[in-house]
Amino acid sequence: MDGNFMDFQLLYRSVSNHSKWHSSDMDILNHAIAANKLAGISGYLLRDQRLFYQVLEGSEDRLRLLFARICRDQRHTDVECLKFEAVDKPLFADWSMGYQVARLSGLAPGGISESPHGPEGDADAIIAQIKRIASH
Numbered sequence: 056m057d058g059n060f061m062d063f064q065l066l067y068r069s070v071s072n073h074s075k076w077h078s079s080d081m082d083i084l085n086h087a088i089a090a091n092k093l094a095g096i097s098g099y100l101l102r103d104q105r106l107f108y109q110v111l112e113g114s115e116d117r118l119r120l121l122f123a124r125i126c127r128d129q130r131h132t133d134v135e136c137l138k139f140e141a142v143d144k145p146l147f148a149d150w151s152m153g154y155q156v157a158r159l160s161g162l163a164p165g166g167i168s169e170s171p172h173g174p175e176g177d178a179d180a181i182i183a184q185i186k187r188i189a190s191h
């Protein structure tokens with residue numbers, strides 16, 4: 056990634072149309088690893104039961120284009136952007152796309168935040184949890 060570009064970070068949540076361990080996740084992952092590498096995008100996809108949480112990092116333009124495609128993808132629904140902001144440095148630069156099945160803590164059944172600040176206020180806490188899971 057060219058250091059002159061400002062890195063952006065995007066976090067979204069969505070509802071998978073498949074249960075965990077379905078091969079659809081591996082199809083997504085295989086495509087993402089190859090395509091993100093070419094686009095200078097890094098990130099992590101976390102499956103929490105039926106929910107996806109995905110962090111994406113890269114240039115603002117590339118993330119906008121990718122997110123538009125992801126939103127149209129039939130393999131999930133209810134895509135909700137929780138964060139889209141410039142960041143000082145990417146947290147997931149080691150992964151063109153990492154993946155794990157794991158539970159996030161502090162979320163009520165259905166994945167809705169128990170925080171009084173709502174999901175937006177929680178975005179950084181969710182990203183920090185994903186980073187911890189990714190680093191194990």
Ligand SMILES: Cc1cc2nc3c(=O)[nH]c(=O)nc-3n(C[C@H](O)[C@H](O)[C@H](O)COP(=O)(O)O)c2cc1C
Pocket residue numbers: 069083086087088090091098100107109121124125126128130131152
């Ligand atoms: C949960 C989820 C995460 C995805 N993550 C990525 C990703 O990180 N990079 C990527 O290129 N495609 C990702 N995709 C696939 C895109 O939605 C899309 O299928 C792919 O970019 C090809 O788009 P196209 O068929 O319009 O060319 C993801 C799809 C889903 C459902």
